Amino acid sequence: MKTFTLPGTDIEAPNVVLGLMRIAEKSDDEIRELVRTGRDAGTTFLDHADVYGRELHECEARFAEALALTPSERDEYTIQTKCGIVREGPYFDFSYEHILESVEGSLRALRTDHIDVLLLHRPDALVEPDEVARAFDELEAAGKVRAFGVSNHTPRQIDLLRRSVRQPIVANQLQLSITHAAIVTQGLAANMVGADQSVTRDAGGILDYCRLNDITVQAWSPFQAGFFTGTFLDNPEYAELNQVIGDLAAAYDVPPIAIATAWITRHPARMQVVLGTTTPERVAGAAQGSDLPLTRAEWYALTRAAGHIVP
Numbered sequence: 062m063k064t065f066t067l068p069g070t071d072i073e074a075p076n077v078v079l080g081l082m083r084i085a086e087k088s089d090d091e092i093r094e095l096v097r098t099g100r101d102a103g104t105t106f107l108d109h110a111d112v113y114g115r116e117l118h119e120c121e122a123r124f125a126e127a128l129a130l131t132p133s134e135r136d137e138y139t140i141q142t143k144c145g146i147v148r149e150g151p152y153f154d155f156s157y158e159h160i161l162e163s164v165e166g167s168l169r170a171l172r173t174d175h176i177d178v179l180l181l182h183r184p185d186a187l188v189e190p191d192e193v194a195r196a197f198d199e200l201e202a203a204g205k206v207r208a209f210g211v212s213n214h215t216p217r218q219i220d221l222l223r224r225s226v227r228q229p230i231v232a233n234q235l236q237l238s239i240t241h242a243a244i245v246t247q248g249l250a251a252n253m254v255g256a257d258q259s260v261t262r263d264a265g266g267i268l269d270y271c272r273l274n275d276i277t278v279q280a281w282s283p284f285q286a287g288f289f290t291g292t293f294l295d296n297p298e299y300a301e302l303n304q305v306i307g308d309l310a311a312a313y314d315v316p317p318i319a320i321a322t323a324w325i326t327r328h329p330a331r332m333q334v335v336l337g338t339t340t341p342e343r344v345a346g347a348a349q350g351s352d353l354p355l356t357r358a359e360w361y362a363l364t365r366a367a368g369h370i371v372p
């Protein structure tokens with residue numbers, strides 16, 4: 062597993078992360094097997110959110126109940142969680158009170174005294190950056206949160222936060238897969254009249270902004286074709302892409318999911334891939350894509366096969 066020091070922290074982070082959004086209905090044994098398979102493959106960085114599960118904090122609590130980590134086992138993992146979504150509505154809330162209340166709930170559910178990385182989940186149009194800064198300062202001073210980041214944010218939204226927040230924004234979690242790839246591919250077709258890919262849907266150059274500012278992009282839904290529309294892997298609607306993935310998987314002697322992972326990890330932005338599968342073999346398979354040396358020709362062949370313009 063390829064690791065790197067997460068800029069702005071002293072966390073040694075793997076570039077493949079295990080997301081635990083889908084574990085609510087899994088048994089303790091299934092959760093243990095999933096997390097331990099991930100650990101053995103090097104995915105010791107875990108992604109949670111207060112809203113994952115049928116009830117608030119449910120997935121965080123299911124994880125903690127199933128694993129029942131001792132303090133030293135706890136320290137083998139980097140635990141990231143998110144706040145800022147209110148399920149009833151839904152709406153977004155980056156108020157001081159909401160951030161603190163959510164973190165207290167996460168600490169209780171996760172049965173830990175600290176969160177390694179806290180992300181603001183989705184931009185709150187009513188954000189007051191000074192309030193966020195006050196919440197972050199208090200959480201940091203109390204040792205409850207070690208590092209802070211965002212998710213689904215644009216460059217200007219991050220700039221606005223950074224004017225008030227003292228701590229570095231270390232991560233921006235964004236949707237990215239070979240097929241849902243505007244943050245990578247929009248720039249390939251910029252300024253091409255009539256090309257849909259030329260339309261700015263990359264949140265205003267967010268990938269380059271993050272690279273320029275040492276903010277690690279974390280790719281969520283790395284195998285989903287669209288917004289929770291099902292995976293492109295083994296999907297006949299993506300026959301050409303699966304053909305290229307299959308050929309590369311055979312050439313590198315890895316499962317296809319490793320190639321889909323490598324399309325993201327091969328990018329020089331040093332992104333992290335946030336897996337959502339609850340199938341242990343898929344986690345182990347994806348981990349094999351952590352450090353796969355796809356050539357430029359191979360990376361672009363995958364990009365073209367997913368239907369993107371490479372003009």
Ligand SMILES: NC(=O)c1ccc[n+]([C@@H]2O[C@H](COP(=O)([O-])OP(=O)(O)OC[C@H]3O[C@@H](n4cnc5c(N)ncnc54)[C@H](OP(=O)(O)O)[C@@H]3O)[C@@H](O)[C@H]2O)c1
Pocket residue numbers: 079080081082083108109182212213234235280281282283284285292294295318335336337338339340343
């Ligand atoms: N920041 C945000 O706004 C945001 C939003 C969504 C998700 N996330 C994070 O990102 C993580 C990943 O999201 P995701 O679950 O949508 O991503 P994903 O890894 O692209 O999708 C996983 C889902 O696809 C299914 N699947 C079916 N065939 C598959 C195959 N061949 N290979 C792999 N998976 C296959 C999995 O089923 P099985 O479980 O049966 O394998 C699982 O339900 C979440 O756990 C969460 O931590 C963040």
